[in-house]
Amino acid sequence: MRGTALRRGDRGPRVAAVRTQLHAAGVSAPAAEGGEGVFDEVLERAVREFQQRRGLRADGVIGPETGRALDAARWRLGDRILRYVPGHLVVGDDVIGLQERLLELGVFVGRVDGVLGPETEHALRELQRASGIAVDGTCGPATLRVLSQLSRTVGGGDAAALRAAEAVRRAGSSLAGRVVVVDPGHGGPDPGAVAGGLVEADVVLDLAQRLEGRLAASGVTAVLTRGAEQGPDALARVRLAEEVGAELFLSLHCDTAAPLADAASPGGGGHGVATSYWGQEGTGVRSPVGARLADLLQRELVARTGMTDLRTHPRGFDVLRLTRVPAVRVDIGYLSDPLDAARLADPAFRDTCAEGMLAAVQRLYLPSEDDPPTGTLRLGDIVARSQR
Ligand SMILES: [Zn+2]
Missing domain, CATH: 1.10.101 (Muramoyl-pentapeptide Carboxypeptidase; domain 1)
Known part of the structure; x- marks a missing residue:
């Protein structure tokens, strides 16, 4: 549009x-x-x-x-020929359909996100090679015929989750040397929510900078998507993550009670913290690592701040769907709620939030036998681990 x-x-x-x-x-x-x-x-x-x-x-x-x-x-699998075009990614529900079929067939190891990238093309070639049709990496009539002939198997989603978890485990538990994009929402001409004497764009930038400092102390290259003056659009934020080779993308927002029922605000007219990751409710389509990181962030923030737990949710925001690496969005507090706003105005509270988010990022990489109880991991422990 x-x-x-x-x-x-x-x-x-x-x-x-x-x-x-x-x-x-x-x-x-x-x-x-x-x-x-x-x-x-x-x-x-x-x-x-x-x-x-x-x-x-x-x-x-x-x-x-x-x-x-x-x-x-508007796209259904078979409506158009699908091929990978570097620099101009094809996006659509037909690509989700294709990726789900490839996943079920065991040739796709990427994320079901509706974006036709190199992993999907690779899977197409593998399928074509295995079924003896022309290997062109393009989903046209011949490939569609093969897809409809091959019978469905179950458990593809679980296999993908296992593979994703395995990839994280192989990457090791130290944070040193990793690149994480921290994305304070809004900015520039867009202040975001304004309530309780606070401006969302300023609050989340300050939170992002506090997190950036802690990540840097732990050996992580933290890249912010904006400074105080800019308000890049969602696609520019996604591109930045790609350009810097980020492993994780962490978007920060605050919420405000909307006058109307609001699907993006599970708290309704409320207060508390919610975290979202890429996924579609009720379909099983989701980023397994994103969901895991969202869960850790949510636990750490709730345990350390005592804010109301508005849980984690699969969401379709551009920054979650189009980012090629696990991406989450945290909505920390409602500016429209007097208690949440008073907490968010306090620098010590923001430090607590930043430390909780750092702990969640660290825990994502820890093997389960090493995973500490929620709310206990401190910056000093994480720095020590990064220097081992
Ligand atoms: Zn926002």
């Missing part, structure tokens, strides 16, 4: 196109007689439903992220 955001009250052919895309994605938004091009209440409700299903912020507005999700949702 190009151009500015579409919202209730807008009119024109782009609105009619949204109706068609929603319909293709299985969400009906019947138009009043002659009103296909009018963004009415019915369409707004349909957009919210779509956003909710996709794990996006359910604000009923078609911005760039929802536009990309709508575009991805």
Whole structure:
């Protein structure tokens, strides 16, 4: 979707196109007689439903992220020829379908994320070689025929989770030498949530810098996606992670109680901390390492801060879906909640949060027999481990 955001009250052919895309994605938004091009209440409700299903912020507005999700949702496996194009990655639900089939067949070792990257191409070639058809790494008619002929097997998702865990284990337990991208949300012209005398963009940048210092002390190269002046878009943040060869991507936000029911804020009008990772609710599609890191972050933050536990959630945000390495997003506290806001205003509290996040990153790499109880790992222990 190009151009500015579409919202209730807008009119024109782009609105009619949204109706068609929603319909293709299985969400009906019947138009009043002659009103296909009018963004009415019915369409707004349909957009919210779509956003909710996709794990996006359910604000009923078609911005760039929802536009990309709508575009991805209209493709079914077989609708188009799929091939890996470096620098211009093909994204869509048809790619998810392809990756799931390749995973079930045991030739795909990557992440089911709907992005056709080199791992998917490699798996296609392997399948083609094994089934004696032309090996071109492209999913066209011949490959689709092979895919539909091969019978389904079970347990593919578990196999992927095991392989991902194995890759992390092989990487060793020291943090030294790793690259982690820390992504303070918003920035520049976008302040994020503003409430309780706090500005989200400033709070998360400060948290990111406190975490950066601790990561650096542990031998990690921490790369921030922005400084105080910039507000890069989601795709620029994703690209940065790729450019610096990050192993993990950690996005930081604060929440605020929305006036309307909000799928991205499980607390509703609430308070507390929530963590999300790439995944689709109810489908089993998810990043296993992302889910593990989200779980560790959530435990450490809740144990150390005493904030309300709003749990971990699979979500479809661009920074989670498009980042090629395990990515998580932490929503630390509600600025609209007086107690959360008072805590977040306190530098000592921010240090506690940063130490908890560092502990979670360290625990991701520790073998289970070495994994310390939640809330106990200190910066000094982690630095000592990095120097062994
Ligand atoms: Zn935010």
